[in-house]
Amino acid sequence: MSIKIGIPRALLYYEFYPLWITFFELLGAEVVISSRTNKQIVESGVQHTVDEACIPVKLFHGHVVDLRDKVDYIFVPRLRSICKGEYICPKFCGLPEMVRHSIKDLPTLIDITIDCIKSNRDLKNAVFAAGNFLTEDRDLITTAFQTAYIAYKEHKMILKKQLFPPFKRKKIMVLGHPYTLYDSYLNMDLLQKLEACDTSILTPEMLPKPVISHYAQNFDGQLYWSFAKKLIGTVLYLKDTKSVDGVIYISTFGCGVDSVVAHLVEKIIRRDTTLPFMLITLDEHTGEAGINTRIEAFIDMLKWRDSDENHISSHG
Amino acid sequence: MKITFPHMGNLYIALKAVFEDLQVEVVTPPPCSKKTLALGTQYAPELMCVPFKLTVGNYIESIEKGADTLFMWGGCDVCRIGFYNTLQKDILKDLGYDIEMICVESLNTPQKIRKFFKQLCEVANTTHSFALIALFIKGIQLVFRLDELEELMIHARPREIHAGSVDILQASFEKEIRTTHGYKETYSLIDTYKKKIQKIEINPTKEVLQIGIVGEIYTVVEPFINFELVKKLGNMGVDVHRSVTTGKFVREQLDFLPFMHSNKKNVHRAAHPYIEMDIGGHCRHTVGDTVLFGEKGFDGVVHLLPFTCMPEIVAQSILPTVEKDKNIPILKLVLDEMTGEAGYVTRLEAFVDLLWKRREYAQDEKMLSRN
């Protein structure tokens, strides 16, 4: 029977899942992904995490609990830096510790450290460390990782193809951490709801990285966080290209990174563009009705601006 | 040029003296107050951590008092501190203040120190970097002496015979320091007060509780934000031990220098079974010092953290395990602009009561087992 490795469907799962799934499968493991976020996961997450933690970290704990009795290992990497010179968030860095001290009776954690602060090549160490849980064969690990990396890149390409979706009336840039944008339970199907309103969605994931990096250089100040660089780069790109009709930022309550980044993003947009902007802050208690009303009002406003300028019927 | 800097405990005393010796006019920010915090809260992003808000308040108050140059620190870190300068510059610019800013990054490598001196040369309008280095060392000396003075007060407070003796001296020190200028005067005033404190009548054998304070540095050393925790505990009959102080922080930053020693390695070693990495902020210290306090047999630990403080939330998740392993009760106090003093004091008093009871209980147990 093959070894079962659980991957929590939370945090950077949304960024890297094709990579790690392929990698572990090629090394002969059976990969089990935790269920999609649901009420029970939210509740057990809240119950197993310190009150002050942000919702995404609470959800992560919930997903770990979901996997606890189903697998031999759970993949909980410690991420300090995923790109040279950039950090992520202190909580990513202490994730295995938080999990280990908050949840009892855990299977072994694959708690490898990913720290590329000095050089991107340091990723290698993490890959071998992860692979060693399954095999000693370094060649096998190398090939598995190379293949997995290609799978990951292909997945990224697919995301980018969505950059030119079929023509719709309005284009909206939705900003936020990938794990708030792509966890539709957490954001209450926000992306689907927007699409249903005859708008097409753009996320930072859909923009090519070099473009984002290029624009991020225009920022006056140092961007120490990968996430800040991505979002601020994206916003500076929007400012120059004016390629969308409105911007929505989905943030989560208690997120230290958002307290800085959402502020900077809002500032740039309000100061340097005329784009409508809306900040949605999610927490455990956010009601769906309230969100729906805000989305509808936002979309109405976009259309109204249009009809005002171009005399197009608002019923169209 | 009129220079100012943010408050962080007693650091202002050392900074002021050093800048004065550089012949720079100094505007010391008014002590942190409700007004400072209100100003900071008004102009800072809503969900920023409270140290940021208070420093913004300090800047605004100083600028209104005539400061035109800001001396700020920050720099690359895993945490939000890396963004302090960028955001603060932006906020002050929006407020229409025309000011010069000197940003110091952390000083943990020789290159960074060199850069720091270059900036200092600009401030002082001098090229005599030797004199500057000498002055820099003097500044550090002051920080250390101030720490010592504080330690003396902390030791005397719970043991004083006449209630309030230490607090009276502390108040008069803080008043006199305002009219003291330069290194020499400051040094000798600190010295005078050290002697005065040592002369306070105390009961050296009085039974006192031993409580460690751990957490994010700013909330530990800035009395305004922690409602004068150190003083309050002292007056409740507690000997207080702080995990981080300005002096310790300076030591740790500079301990690659041959003449500088810190306890950092020890703390990291103690933290190691629980957390191995530097994840930003003071997480490793919080955990490591709690372990050490537990091993020393302290009665309890108070964990201070700003609301939404990322590294301390990680520490907070780990601390229950340490609490159990080392059998040391921990009181967590989350601080921000909404924290009310009344509730805070109630929790503190309840905690101190609990620790006394625990101690009595332990002593009874010992007696029983002996008989």
Ligand code: SF4
């Ligand atoms: S980036 Fe924000 S949401 Fe993500 S883990 Fe850190 S604090 Fe939480």
Ligand code: SF4
């Ligand atoms: S350590 Fe805490 S207080 Fe300091 S910058 Fe980070 S979040 Fe803010």
